[in-house]
Amino acid sequence: MDSARPGDLVLHYANGAIRGFSVVIAPTRAKHRPYDGGTWNNEGRVLDVDYAPMDVPIALNQVPLAARLREPKPHAAFTRAGRVNQGYFYPLTFELAQATLKSAGVEVRVDETEEQTLLFNGSSDRLGIARFRVEQPALRRRLLAGRSEAPCGLCGDTLPVEYLVAAHIKRRADCTERERADPDLVMLACLFGCDASFELGHVRVKDNGSMTLHGPALVSGRLARLEGQPASAFTLRNRRYFNAHRSTHASIAAGASGHPR
Secondary structure, X not given: OOOOOOOOXXXXXXXXXXXXXXXXXXXXXXEEOOOOOOOOOOEEEEOOEEEEEEEEEEEHHHOOHHHHHOOOOOOOOEOOOOOEOOOOOOOOOHHHHHHHHHOOOXXXXXXXXXXXXXXXXXXXXXXXXXXXXXXXXXXXXXXXXXXXXXXXXXXXXEEEHHHEEEEEOOOHHHXXXXXXXXXXXXXXXXXXXXXXXXXXXXXXXXXXXXXXXXXXXXXXXXXXXXXXXXXXXXXXXXXXXHHHHHHHHHHHHHHHOOOOO
16 A cells, blocks of 8 residues: 555445545555554554545456456456455556446546546547546645535635635646645635636736626626625735736736737
C-alpha cells in the first residue's frame, strides 16, 4: 500500500465483484484504528482516495481470464487459476485495469497531462469525460472540516455539502504546483448560480472584498443581490487569487470587445 502514489487508479473488490474505483489523492500515512480492533493491531496505515461506486458491479467472470492469468506472480491479485487471492491490497497491471473497466463502459486513457482521464460510455461520448484532479478532493475536505453544511463563499448562504463544490479562485490552468496545493486557492461555492457565474467571470471580487457583477449576472434575480456585497470567502490571504481571477476575466472581456489586451 505504501507504493501507491497520487494519481494511481485503484479497483475496489468485495463479495465477488468490483464495486467501484478510485484515484489516490495522497501518499499513505500512519493512523490509529478508528474502532476497537479486538486482537488486531490498532496502529496501521491509511490511503486517501477519491472513490466512485459502480452503478452495476463488475462480476469476476467479466474480468477477462487471460488478463487475470497474465498478472505477474507472486504477489498478484489472482491465483494461477485466475481466482481472487485473499488479501487487502495488490498491484495491478494497467492492462487488467483497462480491460476490467471497459466492460462497464469506462475507458481509462493515460496521456502526458497530469490528469487521469476516464471516458464513460466510450471514447466517442465527449460529454462523458470526467477528469480527476488529484488535489481537489483533499482541498474540499479541508474546506468542509467535517461539516455537513457550510456557507457558500460568495452568496454566504449555508447549504448542505451536496450543494457545494470546491471552486478555484484563480484559474487552475494559470496556477503553479505550489498554488494548486494551497488551501487558500479554493473556496466553497454553491450550485445555485455562484459556482458557474464565478467561473465565467460574471461575478468578480474587488480588492476590498466586495462583489461586482457582469453580463447575465446583472439581471439574474438570485445573483443581482450580490452586487456590492462582501464575498464571504474573501480574506487577506486569498486576495491575490481573487485579483488574478478579476484580471483574467477583465482581459478576456477586453479581447472579446476588440480592445487591446
